[in-house]
Amino acid sequence: MLVTRISHLVRRFGTSRFFLLGLLASSGAVLWPAAAGDRVDFASEIAPIISRHCLTCHNRERAEGRLSLVSPADLARPKTPKNVVVASDPDSSLLIQMVSSSALGERPEMPKEGSPLTAEQVALLRAWVKQGAEWPEELELQPAARADLTWWSLQPLSGSAPPAVEPSLRSRVRNGVDAFVVQQLAERQLPSSPMADKRTLIRRLSFVLHGLPPEPEEIAEFLADSRPGAWERLVDRYLASPRYGERWGRHWLDVIRFGESNGYERNVIRNNAWYFRDYVIDSLNRDKPYDRFVREHLAGDRLGANEPEVEVGTAFLVGGAYDDVGNQDPAAALQIRANTIDDMINASASAFLGLTVSCARCHDHKFDPIPQADYYRFQSAFAGVQQGARILASAEERNRYERERAPLAESLEQVRQTIEQVREGVRKRVERRKPELMKQFNRPKVDPYGTEERFEPVVAKVVRLEINGTTQGRYHRPVIDEFEVWTPEPDSRNVALASYGSKATANSMRYSNDDPLLYSALKINDGGYGEYWISNLAGGVLTVEFPRPETVSRVIWSNDRVRAFSRNRSRPFSTDYTISVSVDGEEWTPVASSQGREPFNESLLNDKLFVQVVNQEENKRLGELDKRRRELERQLNAVKGLPQAWVGNFRQPAKATYLMQGGDPTRVGPEIPPSSLKVLEQLYPGYRLDPNAPEGERRLELARWLTDRRNPLFSRVMVNRLWHYHFGRGIVATPSDFGAGGSEPTHPALLDWLAGELIRHEWRLKPIHRLILNSHTWRQASDAQPEGVNRDRDAGYLWRYPPRRLEAEAIRDAILRITGSLNTAMGGPGFRLYRYSLDNVATYYPLDEYDLSTFRRSVYHQHVRAAQVDLLTDFDCPDPALPAPSRTATISPQQAMSLQNHPFVIQQAKALADRLAERHPGGSVADQVTTAYRLCFAREPEADELRAAVALVRSHGLPLFCRALINANEFIYLR
């Protein structure tokens, strides 16, 4: 691997070419050689020299010798040598010294690579410096793409066929795959490996295809099957199992950054995104053609309107994170929307093309021949895609729903109208009597900044505020910042304060996970106004108990004492209330109430007067009508609703798409119509739609164009992904980057042959799996061989099957399988290994105890963003904030801690112990140990292992021994 990487870098840096970006075109300079005395033009004469001969090393990324020659500002950087260019003094300028020969025929110091500058070029540079070394500030020399259209991955499939293999090597060739691999091994003088033993093979197959260890019965059966074709039959059986879709569906969900929360600051959970996860698993199990699968991802709504199983594919578009906080700053709002679409562009281009088109958001791609406009071609395709859930139902379901709903809805509408008529009659009388009725309001309205009630001095130990209505209506939850109770004497004291020893309580409060007391009644007598009691009910009851009985005569309370809001915009404040006192907390005496206060606003006034004016008959009528209304509403709710799924919404964009200069949405560039990418134009015909083409057409056209069989990236990238998950590494080691920033293929001909096979099998994946699984290459042993280890340490050329650690999900699922706890129920809402909490923003608290409902396969875990869930996170399960085309396999003490100490593992170790005890009731410890080895390692224990294990079990019992097996390297390594 290292070797590949280094040679790759040498290639990247060694043969790079740079060019001057768009400068020549705009300068309009006339090119002629500088004659003595002529003014040298920087843009046309100097810039090309620097670009071609200096920038390879002296760019901002590399800055060899701390020097970047990208812009004049770079020369002024603090650590840059001071005398690189000394205006008007060529002899003191380092630049001139370095490129000039000190003696005739001697090679100048620079450029280090490539040929020296010609005498003419040096003369031009000298003349330029002499004339003052003018370099316009805005003129930045930019590195050109390192790859051009001749880049390997942009070529058509080569149509390669398996090479003929020398007779001596034929024993290692079972199919076309092997021919390519064996040929490479021979060329590189690498060894190859014999077939692995059957136990190793079935364990490998089971983990690779299902992400689970084989059951001992399966192993026994396979070992006993000595008929020809035993392996092929096993492969077929494993491919036919639904466990296959679960395992490989998880891989795909990684690749396309599928997550079940919104991400960003609020990170609200998505409880209706699982439809897409089930769709992926089902599509794989049914071996849906890959091109069809991807077309559904991009335009399922157009391919199968009202076919939920097709439309759901578009959840891919909105499966990423987005910022839903909202922003009143118009420029910021534009940027946020652009970021939301960027996520879709990045996900699509990396998954389906293996191109990092996102890098072209601000400028042309630095490594690959992707112009900036290509990025905006994608953007125009997705310009109408909106995040959100919507109904996902078939035409029949919609009809059924409408049939059941319509009569109820109609009746309800009638009842509502009748109610309205009756109310209108009352309202008219209210209007007529208003002048007279208003006389009852002889006191000012309540004030959120501070409302006072005075009453005759009274002895009290407890004071109570009952709230039955708020400034925002009856059904709102009141908020209070302070509640004061004052004594009558001239130097009146507030005896409600906590610091005085008084205690405040409430019948209800809003809950916060972080601080359970955040919104508690303690906030109303803390003497400060920054924190609040917030009721969790409509209305509420607050009580303050003094340390001893007090004579009191005045109460002041508020919810915005610091006047943060205008009075009318304050949070719900008590409008209908009663204040009572008590000496024992049992007998209460009302001392004040909202009686006589002017209602807080027009709407509250009308509500109040309505109640006073309505007559008994009307009241009865309204009561009956209301009952009827509630009954109808109940029936309507009971109609089985249509499922809502997170599949995205589509809206025609208000205007065309424009290139954003520098990626800045406020710097509008040329209009970009929905069209195919220029980078693939040379390979097959593209498309170009009207700038205002219908939204769905854009995605449909993109989908057709991307999945065209003449697009070599589409097939290559996918077969490489399959290879990657079979061997732990792709033929191209960077599965989502087939550009110059990524790796080049170890077996280019094999890659193209497999891509051709995928197309030949009409884009079905299972035939490719069969090719790979039935090859000798896949089935060879993983044992080390010195020549192999020394020359190809990571077995990139496949002289052995590369051993590797299992992924987080496979480790967790394997534990559940061997302990007999695994629940293989498929589909539906996921389970959670965290506690979800929402108080404006979401928080995910990892759980210590898992209940039975979580013992399902990890692919059904509700996979949210920015959560850390012990085992899964510690073993490198990626956050779906970004696409994860490959997993890392780190080693950390946190892994050891979660795998040996988390209560889940302890509990599962006990479950395994129980299973062993059950299998061997009253049986010998040796039998139990042997079964455990078969379950965990798919092998028999050796004699000394058995002895040590039996000793451990005898001293400390089976669970401790089981915990050790779960933590063993052998359990979590595949070979």
Next chain:
Amino acid sequence: MNSSIFGNELIARRDFLGSVSQGLAGVALASLVAPSIGSAKTIVRHHPAKAKRVLQIFCPGAVSQVDTWDYKPALERHHGQPLPEEGAFLSFQGKNGNLMKSPWEFRAYGQTGKRLSSMLPHLGAHVDDMAFVHSLTSKTNTHGPGCVFMNTGFSADGFPANGAWVSYALGSANENLPAYVVIPDIRGEPPSGKANWTSGFLPAEHQGVALNAQKTIRNLQSPEEYSPQAESDYRRFLAQLNQRHAADSPEITELKARIAAYELAGRMQISAPEATDFAAESVGTKKLYGVDDPNPLKAAYAKNCILARRLLERGVRFITLYSGSRASGVDGLLNWDAHKKLKADYERHIPILDQPSAALITDLKSRGLLDDTLVIWTSEFGRMPTHQEGTTGRDHNPDAFTLWMLGAGVKGGTSYGATDEFGRRAAEHPTTVYDFYATVLDLLGIDHERLTFYHNGIERRLTDVHGQSITEVIA
């Protein structure tokens, strides 16, 4: 994988990197940056380091610069008048009103006489050691992306945090403790939560390990049902199992590394509780920090400050210590997001921060730790010099905010960059988060352009493709 974790294990880091992390991960670092990796502790240093470790104090919610560190006398003179040229402009929550002076006076502190809010008497005492950057700008005006941007250099989630990068480059100086520790506030996580300390696409071992004086490391302790004897026999048995398995495949170095990781976990079980046990702290120290303060939030933060010092002493490489948490049902309640009532909010938040943080600096100094510890104080962006329409608070301002640095390699008593007359925008030397991290890495001996990691087609950096070290603040 840090070579430091293995101590003297016979594992060549280069080989290990080459095979363990999908080939590419880390190889860029190993082969390009430090071709001669071999020594155990120092992994990547491009030039001599001035700082060995970093303490970041983070006040989430966007601290108002004009009420704390950035003295703007013009605000008093023009209080109640429209902001010239901008009028009632729109920002994050909507319309802005007129200019609003700070509720508190500013007064001169220290020898330099730098003016800070009178609300900051304790931190003000350290002003001569601080280097302020007054001209910071952010790319976003939203808290979650803002915090994540300040911590990872990207406003989208999923990129490695500052501490993860430093852990990746330098590893831990104490193999019994994590290299990167995050100390969340007792009130909860900051905006965007764990995205602020993720390892992103760096190997998972570089993720921030969250603990505070109130909550220890997850899964640290062995289950209670097993006796010490059972636990010790379990470990021996597991080690035998693994050694036997590793002996069959000596070329798979990860197998030995996992054995070492289990040993390290065992040692952490002893070191971590020791680090969080304050029994040995003197009464004087506790008083200095304010751990017995009647305000439980201040007392809790004070304990977290002591914890930070203890962890720094024990070689933790990067600590982020939070003062404040996230958005809640009420703006500005749990953090510095003073939209509606700045005075009341900051009268709660500043006293929590001031004394304990100042005590932490004093304590680090007296123990000589400031010689090689870099202290940085940050928030995600600033606030407007105007009040928010209809309120006595200020809206978000990504165009100007302040941070300060102190300790190892920092030129104390300096102020770099400046905002305009009112503190609305960075006016002199506008500075980016990239410049800031270029500086931090510079002090750690790292060239920010050469600390890279390949991910999805790009050699990623903490500073994206920008940044220039602010040499003016370096001693």
